[in-house]
Amino acid sequence: MSKSLDYENLNENVKKCQYAVRGELYLRASELQKEGKKIIFTNVGNPHALGQKPLTFPRQVVALCQAPFLLDDPNVGLLFPADAITKAKHYLSLTSGGLGAYSDSRGLPGVRKEVAEFIERRDGYPSDPELIFLTDGASKGVMQILQSIIRGAHDGILVPVPQYPLYSATISLLGGSLVPYYLEETANWGLDIGSLRQSVAQARSQGITVRAMVIINPGNPTGQCLSEANLKEILNFCYQNNVVLLGDEVYQQNIYQDERPFISSRKVLMDMGPPISKAVELVSFHTVSKGYWGECGQRGGYFEMTNISPKTVEEIYKVASISLSPNVPAQIFMGLMMNPPKPGDISYDQFNRESKGILESLRKRAHIMTDGFNSCRNVVCNFTEGAMYSFPQIRLPPKAIEAAKSAGKVPDVFYCLKLLEATGISTVPGSGFGQKEGYGFPSANHHLACGGGHARDHGQFQEIQRQIHGAVRGLPRVLENVRGEVVKQKKASAAVYCWDFYVTCCKNFITNYC
Amino acid sequence: MASTPVTRDTINPKVLECEYAVRGEIVILAQKLQEDLKNNPKSQPFDEILYCNIGNPQSLGQKPITFFREVLALCDHPALLDKSETHSLFSADSIKRASQILSQIPGQATGAYSHSQGVKGLRDTIAAGIEARDGFPADPNDIFLTDGASPAVHMMMQLLIRSEKDGILCPIPQYPLYSASIALHGGTLVPYYLDEATGWGLEISELKKQLETAKSKGICVRALVVINPGNPTGQVLAENNQKQIVDFCKTEGLVLLADEVYQENVYVPDKKFYSFKKVARSMGYGEKDITLVSFQSVSKGYYGECGKRGGYMEITGFSPEVREQIYKLASVNLCSNISGQILASLVMSPPKAGDQCYESYSAEKNAILSSLAKRAQQLEHALNGLEGVSCNRAEGAMYLFPRIELPKKAVEAAKGAKTAPDTFYARRLLNATGIVVVPGSGFGQAAGTLHFRCTILPQEDRIPAIISRLTKFHEAFMKEFRD
Numbered sequence: 001m002s003k004s005l006d007y008e009n010l011n012e013n014v015k016k017c018q019y020a021v022r023g024e025l026y027l028r029a030s031e032l033q034k035e036g037k038k039i040i041f042t043n044v045g046n047p048h049a050l051g052q053k054p055l056t057f058p059r060q061v062v063a064l065c066q067a068p069f070l071l072d073d074p075n076v077g078l079l080f081p082a083d084a085i086t087k088a089k090h091y092l093s094l095t096s097g098g099l100g101a102y103s104d105s106r107g108l109p110g111v112r113k114e115v116a117e118f119i120e121r122r123d124g125y126p127s128d129p130e131l132i133f134l135t136d137g138a139s140k141g142v143m144q145i146l147q148s149i150i151r152g153a154h155d156g157i158l159v160p161v162p163q164y165p166l167y168s169a170t171i172s173l174l175g176g177s178l179v180p181y182y183l184e185e186t187a188n189w190g191l192d193i194g195s196l197r198q199s200v201a202q203a204r205s206q207g208i209t210v211r212a213m214v215i216i217n218p219g220n221p222t223g224q225c226l227s228e229a230n231l232k233e234i235l236n237f238c239y240q241n242n243v244v245l246l247g248d249e250v251y252q253q254n255i256y257q258d259e260r261p262f263i264s265s266r267k268v269l270m271d272m273g274p275p276i277s278k279a280v281e282l283v284s285f286h287t288v289s290k291g292y293w294g295e296c297g298q299r300g301g302y303f304e305m306t307n308i309s310p311k312t313v314e315e316i317y318k319v320a321s322i323s324l325s326p327n328v329p330a331q332i333f334m335g336l337m338m339n340p341p342k343p344g345d346i347s348y349d350q351f352n353r354e355s356k357g358i359l360e361s362l363r364k365r366a367h368i369m370t371d372g373f374n375s376c377r378n379v380v381c382n383f384t385e386g387a388m389y390s391f392p393q394i395r396l397p398p399k400a401i402e403a404a405k406s407a408g409k410v411p412d413v414f415y416c417l418k419l420l421e422a423t424g425i426s427t428v429p430g431s432g433f434g435q436k437e438g439y440g441f442p443s444a445n446h447h448l449a450c451g452g453g454h455a456r457d458h459g460q461f462q463e464i465q466r467q468i469h470g471a472v473r474g475l476p477r478v479l480e481n482v483r484g485e486v487v488k489q490k491k492a493s494a495a496v497y498c499w500d501f502y503v504t505c506c507k508n509f510i511t512n513y514c
Numbered sequence: 515m516a517s518t519p520v521t522r523d524t525i526n527p528k529v530l531e532c533e534y535a536v537r538g539e540i541v542i543l544a545q546k547l548q549e550d551l552k553n554n555p556k557s558q559p560f561d562e563i564l565y566c567n568i569g570n571p572q573s574l575g576q577k578p579i580t581f582f583r584e585v586l587a588l589c590d591h592p593a594l595l596d597k598s599e600t601h602s603l604f605s606a607d608s609i610k611r612a613s614q615i616l617s618q619i620p621g622q623a624t625g626a627y628s629h630s631q632g633v634k635g636l637r638d639t640i641a642a643g644i645e646a647r648d649g650f651p652a653d654p655n656d657i658f659l660t661d662g663a664s665p666a667v668h669m670m671m672q673l674l675i676r677s678e679k680d681g682i683l684c685p686i687p688q689y690p691l692y693s694a695s696i697a698l699h700g701g702t703l704v705p706y707y708l709d710e711a712t713g714w715g716l717e718i719s720e721l722k723k724q725l726e727t728a729k730s731k732g733i734c735v736r737a738l739v740v741i742n743p744g745n746p747t748g749q750v751l752a753e754n755n756q757k758q759i760v761d762f763c764k765t766e767g768l769v770l771l772a773d774e775v776y777q778e779n780v781y782v783p784d785k786k787f788y789s790f791k792k793v794a795r796s797m798g799y800g801e802k803d804i805t806l807v808s809f810q811s812v813s814k815g816y817y818g819e820c821g822k823r824g825g826y827m828e829i830t831g832f833s834p835e836v837r838e839q840i841y842k843l844a845s846v847n848l849c850s851n852i853s854g855q856i857l858a859s860l861v862m863s864p865p866k867a868g869d870q871c872y873e874s875y876s877a878e879k880n881a882i883l884s885s886l887a888k889r890a891q892q893l894e895h896a897l898n899g900l901e902g903v904s905c906n907r908a909e910g911a912m913y914l915f916p917r918i919e920l921p922k923k924a925v926e927a928a929k930g931a932k933t934a935p936d937t938f939y940a941r942r943l944l945n946a947t948g949i950v951v952v953p954g955s956g957f958g959q960a961a962g963t964l965h966f967r968c969t970i971l972p973q974e975d976r977i978p979a980i981i982s983r984l985t986k987f988h989e990a991f992m993k994e995f996r997d
Contacts (some may be wrong), residue, residue: 010676048623098578102821147529244520297623297628297849312525318532327851
């Protein structure tokens, strides 16, 4: 019997699509982990996996919603604060049968109303709950919208380079064309309208109709926050070119500098007034996975449509209805995120303390990481203005590139694999996100993406230390002379320690190949 | 500026083409009427809308299984396990199980993305559950946990369909996820007709005939979808029939896509659920002989946890290269929701005899299943009593799919209203009684026949009222349109 499903006769689009975040490096790291090696996964924005604790209040509320019989128990007050109990009752009343019933395919109307109210408070403009769809994570929403737009290979989607590879993967799967526009690393990953126009002109010359433009603000993996002026330029550009703007704003609560706070694309659009505010089609995405919530495993997100034609909304609803409904617990997480405890609420102090703690720590680590990378020879790293990643540029010497070639690997993949094997730190090679081709330098542009720093307290620091020493024991001979240096360095901050060690490994890697 | 870029004329035509009647036009009308009722309770000839269009048990009063919810609550808020008061509110078994599950999740972090196939420990549990059910081993690496069974179906369609030249054999009538997914992925649905006269029997001769017809049209048929127990038809396949199907797929080189989400919903003593994996393995067929994907969900059975979005597919008989591609597809979405994963592991490994909570768990489970069987019988009997209506028994699943013979006048009135006759009937039914059903055309039906799908899910105490409202409506309808 010949198999119906061989590699040869798979859907070509599936074969073409790539998603490096859980690609080769991650698989190798998982293999090593199975062999007993301690791995630090910095490949994906997965805060709880690296020790960030969930916020207490939402977990209390959802637990109560999960087991409503608790609400009838006279002892429930021993385990849950009164405001969590009230909130649970509130969200259960918004469902038609509790967490176990399919909701409206767009999500519970009551939660969508809370999302609309959040948006209005944030931006100062009313938002329509009927145009807000809750989804199983923002990724699903992105896929649904792109599926509606892309008809074939002649439809192009403008995507920033570097980008979060969900976009390239999805465009590939849907058989569309990715039209890259390059962010300028030397200008803090800024967006240059000139270069954007160039990308569009080139695509059009190849017969591609540019249908939509993706912006990731704050950026992933680059972290930059777009300025209001930049957003205005982008919106004007979309208006003039008849392009739907897809605003991935999942990191809107992860801002680590004060010069460029987050402004939503929608606010800027509304501020610009008619005719543009009534014309530009915009879809904005948000999630419970990032910010200071970090609830990745819940799979909660939404998209909000602005100026999308009613018939199109109907079709998008139809496709959503095929999957019946997004998961209800995550919808409640979203409601809680839109409507967190307020001053005066019993749980406010704890909630505020937990949230501030997480955000302050992230801001600190953004600095530590950037400084750490910049102190390495041959490494340049823009400051992480937002999101959760460092995206340092590694200037690999020719010998390293040769070695990579003989190993049959792309140079940054080669580097990241060596880093993984030496230290247990799992990153994602820059090629997974896209990077500009070298301008004829002997060494091309290579990057790696690395999630936020790790140890925050002494206990975890000791654990990291054990892990690293464990990794050191397995290091190739060339790094033997590093051990002495590492033991000598006694830094107060554990995160700095971790990165000093990494920095030293970098130095030695470069030395070995120079 | 030119006209807006994302209009109905310029969106993906596959999106335009696909249909999904379960939440389609009749349901949209029902939601509107429900709004009207809210604003003015006297606006309609009925007090409330009764959604009998969708297999959504807990929205109609079915209670969740207590043990499952206890475990999920503890996993949602693991801090509870450190408190002594927890023992006064949660059963000892649920505390034990939650602790065990949390120890399988790295860092006990239920808020972290897991492995893209799902948490390994949970897959181990599910594999053990499959083995206990079938008597044949299951490999946790063959399991992909998904947000409900539907995303897994989409993944397989995406993998299998290269162009409209690729065909997927689907039962008619079918659950319209299949037709919609095939349309979205640009493939061709190759129908095979279930035989209403023999209790919705699946004939191999029909499969062969449809396969040949498709081939002659230049269609490359890639897979066969079998829904067992059936949706909307409710039939449970006889084991012999399943063996024939397995042989057919093996001979023709088709991937067998086995939708088994209703495996715990069997209401008749003369039928039993056997998984296709069990049947194939008991025939001596292994990975080299047959490619099989089995779908399961937490939405149905006696647990009915639709809103959780939990499910999995078990893939066997694929080459390593193809498995890599399936993994890659799964990884783009990172992972399915953790709570749903936990629930899937509970469903496949529920309390056993000897467990402290077993008695109360069993009581809940049996009450739900026996009630479903009773309601299936009551509604089927009532439908068969209506003029021009004949209804096969619901051997399993959650639906009745009666056939209705409408008088000529009614068919003409439908034509005049530019509606399919069964949609015409369903709309009239809704407007008169508030009862929401899905017209048979939403599932596909043999040419010249009309049906509607009605769930058996309203609570037992509502059934008499539903039956009387339906009967009254039908009598009036037939009186109005009788030849």
